[in-house]
Amino acid sequence: MRALCVICLIMWSTCPVVAQDMGNLTGKVEDETGEALFAANVVVKGPAIEGIRGVITDEQGNYRIDRLPPGMYEITISYIGYETTVVSGVEIRAGESTTRNFELTAVALIGQQVVVSASRKQEKALDAPASIATIEASEIRDRGVLSPTEHIKALPGVDFSKTGISQSNVVVRGFNNVFSGALLTLVDNRIARVPSLRFNAFDMIPVTGEDIERIEVVLGPGSALYGPNTSSGVMHIITRSPFGSEGNTI
Known part of the structure; x- marks a missing residue:
């Protein structure tokens, strides 16, 4: 009994020490x-x-x-x-x-991304009537590429072929060839293909990675909104606003 009391006394006296x-x-x-x-x-x-x-x-x-x-x-x-x-x-x-x-700082979720290419108006990506993929500026800056098309070559449904140092061909949903114009290419809502030839010269698009805010790719027909030669999809390159990105980089 005395031994049990001693053990209890030791345990009671050490508990505050452990807590401290x-x-x-x-x-x-x-x-x-x-x-x-x-x-x-x-x-x-x-x-x-x-x-x-x-x-x-x-x-x-x-x-x-x-x-x-x-x-x-x-x-x-x-x-x-x-x-x-x-x-x-x-x-x-x-x-x-x-x-x-x-x-904590709020960040945009994928479903909350705002796109403009699917309906030619601002809307959430989840509300868009077509499948659309977006390449954001942070991803673009991390890639050192010579052509804007190299940013989208890993997207599902994109057919990409490199034909030179900076030359490439890219379409959506197949049928890729050197004169393929099935993928309508826009830069800030303006058609970027060679006039009258239906030829996409992607290496001649006068933008660099620093100029691009995001790239939107509509996977599917867009003739109802953009007219003919849009049977496969739309690649829309949206550049940064000069009012929000003043200055230059070296």
Whole structure:
């Protein structure tokens, strides 16, 4: 009986010590307008723990991760529709509560992309009456290519053939040849093919990757909107506005 009392006394006396050796991480997750984000994922990892630890925020956007060993941690905050935020070098100290608040930036989802080529008016990609693929400026800047067509060659349904250093032929839904004009090519709503020849000279289109804001490819017939020679689809190259992209690059 005396031995049992001694063991209980030792366990009782060591519990506060163990708790004091741990730290807590608390904070709040909001969007750019200051609105709390409910059920955002907050994950921490570091050399002091095995694997990862994580929680989700409550209805007020608050989170709390208890009993973290002292050390340096990396915090990852993610939420659908918002850019994932990663913060390194967060120190957790023994017996202290560390507070880190986060503000997430909204990003456009695929279904919320605005396109203009499917109906010749602005609309969401999900509302477009035709299948449409979009190559955004961030993807275009990452590719060092000589012709705008090389940005779309990996899209489903696109038939691409390279005929020279900067020359290429591309159509949608097959039937590719050197004089193929089945793919209507536009630059800022103007026809880009060689006049009267129905010939797409893609290497002669006077735009570079820095000039392009996005490329929209309509996969399917577009004669009702664009007239003849649009039986296979439309490639619309939309350039950046000079009012929103002043200056130049070297």
